[in-house]
Amino acid sequence: MISFQEDEVREAWEEIFQDKYHTNIQEIADSYPDKRSLMVKYADIDTYNTDLAMFILENPDFCLDIGRSVITSLMPSGWDPSNLVNLRIIGLPPDSLVDIRKLRETHLGKLVAVAGLAKKVSAVKPRMTRARFVCSRCGAEVWENQSGMFLREPLMCPNPNGSCNKQANRFILDNKNCRFVNTQKVEIQESPEGLRGGQQPEKISGFVEDDLPGILTAGNRITLNAIVRPVEKAERDKTTIFEIYLDIISIEFEQHEYDEIVISEEDERKIIEASHDPLLFEHIVKSIAPTIYGLDEVKRAIALQLFGGSHKVMDDGTTIRGDTHILLIGDPGVAKSQLLRYMSALAPRGIFASGKSASAAGLTAAAVKDDFGGEGYTLEAGALVLADKGLACIDELDKMTVQDTSSLHEAMESQKISVAKAGITATLQCRCSLLAAANPKEGRFDTESENLSDQINLPPALISRFDLIFVLTDIPDEDRDRKITEFILKVHRRGQALQYKDQEVLDGVDLKEIRDQTSNIKPYYDIEFLRKYVAYSKRITPVMTVKASKMIEEAYMAIRMSGKDKKTIPITARQLEAYVRLSEASAKMRLSHFVDEEDARRAIDLVEYYLSKMAGDKGGNYDVDRIISSQSSRQRKNNGLLLGIISSCPDKEGMLYDDLLPLAAEEGFTEAELKTMLRKMTANGMIYSPATDRYKKV
Numbered sequence: 001m002i003s004f005q006e007d008e009v010r011e012a013w014e015e016i017f018q019d020k021y022h023t024n025i026q027e028i029a030d031s032y033p034d035k036r037s038l039m040v041k042y043a044d045i046d047t048y049n050t051d052l053a054m055f056i057l058e059n060p061d062f063c064l065d066i067g068r069s070v071i072t073s074l075m076p077s078g079w080d081p082s083n084l085v086n087l088r089i090i091g092l093p094p095d096s097l098v099d100i101r102k103l104r105e106t107h108l109g110k111l112v113a114v115a116g117l118a119k120k121v122s123a124v125k126p127r128m129t130r131a132r133f134v135c136s137r138c139g140a141e142v143w144e145n146q147s148g149m150f151l152r153e154p155l156m157c158p159n160p161n162g163s164c165n166k167q168a169n170r171f172i173l174d175n176k177n178c179r180f181v182n183t184q185k186v187e188i189q190e191s192p193e194g195l196r197g198g199q200q201p202e203k204i205s206g207f208v209e210d211d212l213p214g215i216l217t218a219g220n221r222i223t224l225n226a227i228v229r230p231v232e233k234a235e236r237d238k239t240t241i242f243e244i245y246l247d248i249i250s251i252e253f254e255q256h257e258y259d260e261i262v263i264s265e266e267d268e269r270k271i272i273e274a275s276h277d278p279l280l281f282e283h284i285v286k287s288i289a290p291t292i293y294g295l296d297e298v299k300r301a302i303a304l305q306l307f308g309g310s311h312k313v314m315d316d317g318t319t320i321r322g323d324t325h326i327l328l329i330g331d332p333g334v335a336k337s338q339l340l341r342y343m344s345a346l347a348p349r350g351i352f353a354s355g356k357s358a359s360a361a362g363l364t365a366a367a368v369k370d371d372f373g374g375e376g377y378t379l380e381a382g383a384l385v386l387a388d389k390g391l392a393c394i395d396e397l398d399k400m401t402v403q404d405t406s407s408l409h410e411a412m413e414s415q416k417i418s419v420a421k422a423g424i425t426a427t428l429q430c431r432c433s434l435l436a437a438a439n440p441k442e443g444r445f446d447t448e449s450e451n452l453s454d455q456i457n458l459p460p461a462l463i464s465r466f467d468l469i470f471v472l473t474d475i476p477d478e479d480r481d482r483k484i485t486e487f488i489l490k491v492h493r494r495g496q497a498l499q500y501k502d503q504e505v506l507d508g509v510d511l512k513e514i515r516d517q518t519s520n521i522k523p524y525y526d527i528e529f530l531r532k533y534v535a536y537s538k539r540i541t542p543v544m545t546v547k548a549s550k551m552i553e554e555a556y557m558a559i560r561m562s563g564k565d566k567k568t569i570p571i572t573a574r575q576l577e578a579y580v581r582l583s584e585a586s587a588k589m590r591l592s593h594f595v596d597e598e599d600a601r602r603a604i605d606l607v608e609y610y611l612s613k614m615a616g617d618k619g620g621n622y623d624v625d626r627i628i629s630s631q632s633s634r635q636r637k638n639n640g641l642l643l644g645i646i647s648s649c650p651d652k653e654g655m656l657y658d659d660l661l662p663l664a665a666e667e668g669f670t671e672a673e674l675k676t677m678l679r680k681m682t683a684n685g686m687i688y689s690p691a692t693d694r695y696k697k698v
Helices: 006-020 022-031 042-048 051-056 060-073 265-275 280-286 295-305 338-346 402-413 480-498 511-517 527-537 546-561 573-589 597-614 634-647 658-665 669-683
Strands: 037-041 086-090 113-123 127-135 143-144 170-172 179-189 203-209 221-233 244-254 325-330 350-354 365-369 376-381 391-395 416-421 424-429 433-438 468-472 693-698
Touching: 006 022, 006 051, 006 060, 006 402, 022 037, 022 051, 037 042, 042 051, 042 086, 042 244, 051 060, 051 113, 051 391, 060 086, 086 221, 086 244, 170 468, 170 669, 179 221, 265 527, 280 295, 280 634, 295 338, 295 433, 295 527, 295 597, 325 338, 338 350, 338 391, 338 527, 350 658, 402 416, 468 597, 480 511, 546 573, 546 597, 573 597, 634 658, 634 669, 634 693, 658 669, 658 693
Parallel strands: 037 086, 203 244, 325 433, 325 468, 350 391, 391 433
Antiparallel strands: 113 179, 113 221, 113 376, 127 143, 127 170, 127 179, 179 203, 221 244, 365 376, 416 424
């Protein structure tokens, strides 16, 4: 690499500033100190001299110090030289982008770009840059430049005429006349879309100073242009092992979704070619967790969730979410967790967490002790915030804390999390789709139960925010069980055969035959291609055609009106929005700018399947209250009948159970139903029992 002398670097900065940044420097002079940073594009330096641009990356401290002095020299007359102006370089080249886990000693002292998620941001605090000390013996003034986190005191008094004779002495710090700069600590972690398999995201801390503190919040997707610095571990004994941190020069906020996934021209050609496949939808469904048998409808729904609908901002600023939320409820051993883990790896931006064993930050956000060692707290982003503009896979949703449950209401609908913890009030973005799994209260799902809320430890208001809910039951069935058994054994045999190379031979077993017979277990599209396909589809915002709109309207109204005579609510506007989101996702899957009848039909079929399983009764009618309410319409009607019977009793002590049973039988209640209703009505405070086997209206 060509080396540059100080005068050469100074001359280069002068020409670059005067050619392209003269107006910017004048603006700083006019509005100082409100504006005190000059943003210089790396491309402008590269255009002037490529070798110099590379030299700056290798020797940033040397070059930036000269650049700052040049800016001061170019200021108008009357400018105070003590007013420092920051020189910040932005838009570093792609080869300067380094993964956090790949930072090595070769990067120390060099300017690099690090991209990721702001996981934790501390409060803004002043840091002393130049300290004024006063000698306690002679009163001499001593200035000491400060760097790092620890205060550095003078070693001896510089006064030649003082009574202290330049010996070591006690110095008094003059806080009032010291110079300070605002500073803030930022902890950044790797973006989930860049991870593979079971990799855990690496983290690194950095410091921003002067006018940069205060612009970041936890959850922001950013690129930090910074100098990598070593720092000795804070241990009692001296050590040769050092930590690294980032001395941040500039911050760039992510402008576009999924920029981290590089799509080449060849990839784009393959993606467009695949989008014209008439069996595209079926092939994508086959590529989702192929080692899990069946669950076809669930996989269809998840495939559409992967692509998602369109986020909309209305004229008055109101936003309408485009992300689809799906809840899987089921018995143990039906592959819920396996499906969630697969999707978190498949999604271009996926986060997996468990409601039971979530970190300190939980699913939303946590207030943690300030890293500067003060009394204050700072916010740390949780799983949903980290999954912003991606897919959050939350297992064991029913085991989460009450605090997270209440936060999820807002997170799922308005896609924001309002935090009020430890004196911190903030709003964090969580524009993500939620794929959640939960277990029934009693361990296994009761298909005869009237209400979903009776079976799962989640409030009905939260359940109602899911667009689609699927129940996965494990009921013995000889034919189905045999197919599952054969499939699982095939999966294991294929896994065993894949441990051998293609040409290897094993006596007594035909490895090639095993691989050929189980080829259907292999995903149609490999994960890497599918990730790129989904990322590419996010560029499209489809518009609904008149025919598709009419089709959805008629399907919705037909179901809505079916409950008119029966005084039930078969479907609500939330399911109507689910129609729209699913149809938009279907269009994006085809890379189409239009939502047509095929997309509308796909959405209608999925929603009707979900309603028939979750809200349907034996007569083929729907009652959405079975899902989103603690009581179905039928239960409310029956409660009213029973309350009427109990209220008609003239005895002030209440009605005896033996008198109640025949009257309830006349209304069509069995004894088992009556006992269940009495127990629930007592628990809900509708009736009470003044004596054994007596019931009275509250």
